[in-house]
Amino acid sequence: MASKTPKFPGPLSARAAVLAVLLSNSDQTGAEPLQGRVSLAAIVKALKRKYHWPIESSSFPANTVDGRATWATVYSLPPDVIAAALDNGGTDWLASRRLAKRGA
DSSP states (O other): OOOOOOOOOOTTSHHHHHHHHHHHTSOSTTOOOOOSSOOHHHHHHHHHHTSOOOOEEEEEEEEOTTSOEEEEEEEEOOHHHHHHHIIIIIHHHHHHHHHHHHHO
16 A cells, blocks of 8 residues: 655644654754644644654653653654655745744
């Protein structure tokens, strides 16, 4: 079964904010904070199911500031998916997102 072509969400949505970071292929550190009550996991789930992005995840143990143990999850897109997305409208989508953010 062929996978569906990934789609780009509206430029000012939380989904767009997350996808922009994933397409940059860089660490989330310093990325704009998500507003509202929707978790990052829920946004990633929507990007996978509704927008058809093949987002990968990996989890690892981490410690909280107060010493408790927890799990951290890192989300990423494969490099070939990023390259294909940028070649197929992603560069223009990122530019439209920057313009929309300026006007917001």
